[in-house]
Amino acid sequence: MxxxxxxxxxxxxxxxxxxxxxxxxxxxxxxxxxxxxxxxxxxxxxxxxxxxxxxxxxxxxxxxxxxSGRKPREDTSGFTVKDLANQFLNAKQNLVNSGELAQRSWDDYKAACALCVDHFGKNRIVADLGPDDFAELRATMAEKWGPVTLGNVIQRIRVAFKFASDNDLIDRPVRYGQAFKRPSRKVVRVDRAKKGPKLFAPAVIHQLLAVASKPMRAMILLGINGGLGNSDCGRLPQSAVNLETGLIDFPRPKTGIPRRCALWPETVAALRDALAVRPNPKDESDTDLVFITKYGLPWAKDSADQTLAKEFGKLLRSLKLGGRTGLGFYTLRHTFRTVADEAKDQPAVDYVMGHESGHMSSHYRETISDERLRAVSDFVRKWVLGPDVVAA
Structure with missing residues (x-):
């Protein structure tokens, strides 16, 4: 003043x-x-x-x-951080209702908005925020999170404030300054290198399969056989699985990108075993799901509280497996991709993973033969089970 x-x-x-x-x-x-x-x-x-x-x-x-070293505003009325959080989340909720945004993504946005409200104060005027404020927020976040999580939350916060600008809720775009940026790719690479590869060795996979329940055993095999993730397994419909031909044709729930993979004989047998003990679902809409929990519910949820992730975590802890932190069911997908790439057929591996390649050739490629998909599948099978077991 x-x-x-x-x-x-x-x-x-x-x-x-x-x-x-x-x-x-x-x-x-x-x-x-x-x-x-x-x-x-x-x-x-x-x-x-x-x-x-x-x-x-x-x-x-x-x-x-x-x-805080900032110039105070004479007018304390205006569009506040709380106003921004409410309007932004309401807009995103509309996308959830129309099926254009996953509930999990909405929950992540809500957590980012709650962080801003807690840090800046619910009555803080959005137009009053400046580079120093966002630099302080980033420093606070960096104290408790690694580079990947930090970058993801920064991106969500920027999306929320851009919403205010794009919808004329504030007179000018928010000034973040140079500090409020996602960690560089180099920083992320260095952090990952410190933690070590996010992979399961064949011996660890054997240990997991040996003690897993029938449904969990089938899901573990789907993870390492075809790179299926938590939601993929939890939402897998029986109509997408052909146990006679040993093929799965199932677009990824996360992206809608087409995906097809060839199943190992071990995976087909495990799926038959899991279906034989599958409980009846509580909701008729879940009747076609391959996997149902003992409580009659899907293994996949729209929230961050994923049943499969929790149960697989219990399995890992029961085996007291050492190694890097951050390992979970999704590590099977990382492992599949890493090993499958050695088969030297990237288009086929992308198709199995449900990855959309940015290369121009993918625009013209309409399909990939089942023989190529089986070649990738067999390559990973030999790595997991060993050439002698596969030959037998």
Whole structure:
């Protein structure tokens, strides 16, 4: 606040300085007949001596901004961080309702918005936020998260604030500054290198298969046989699985990209075993699912609380397997891709994974033969089971 914002009772007058209204009063009487306080090495004035209550009120309104080194806003009304969170999440909820956005993604956006509200304050004016604010937020986030999570949350926050700009909720785009960026690819690579490869060795896969329940055994085999992830297994319909031909034709629920994979004899047998003990679903809409929990529910949920991930985590802990942190069911998909790439048929591997290649050739390629898919599948099978077992 500049000196011009408060007028002394008598400029240049010789009125004796008043005492503070009470000992803990945060302001002091300045010789210019105004209540003042030195903040970050600079004097700020809040009102005339005759109105200590008004001066205190003004100080409290501007306290956070001044102690943070920012210029306080004279107008405290406007579009707040809470307003932004509510309008942004309502818009995203509409996309969830129309099937254009996954509930899991909405939950992630909600967590990012809650972080902003908690850090900036629900009544903070969005237009008042500047580079220093976002730099401080990023530093706080970096203290508890690694580069990958940090980058993902930063991206979600930027999406939310861009929503305010794109929809004319604020007069100008938010100024993030140079600091509020996702970690560089180099930083992410270095972090991953420190943790080591995100892979399961064949011996570990054998251990998991040996102690897994029939449904879990089938899902583990789907993960390493065809790179199916948590949601893939949880939402796999029986209509997509042909146990006679040993093929799965199932677009990825996450992206809708077509996917087809050839099943190992071991995977076909495990699926038959799982279907034989499959409980009846509680909801008729789940009747076609391959996997149903003992409670009659799908293994996949729309939230971050994934049943398959939790149960697989219990299995890993029961075996007391050492190694890097962050291993889970999705590691089977990482392992499949890593090994399958050695088969030297990237288009076929992409098709099995449900990955959309950016290469121009993928635009013209309409299909890939089942023989090529089986070649990839057999290559990974030999790696997992060993050439002697496969030959037998």
């Amino acid at each position: 500049s000196e011009a914002n408060s007028t002394p009772d008598a400029p240049g007058g010789k009125s004796p300085k008043p005492n503070k209204p009470y000992p803990d009063f945060p302001l002091f009487p300045h010789v210019t007949n105004r209540w003042a306080k030195k903040i970050r090495g600079k004097l700020h004035y809040f009102g005339p001596w005759r109105d200590p209550d008004g001066a205190l009120k003004r100080y409290l309104e501007q306290k956070v901004a001044l102690h």
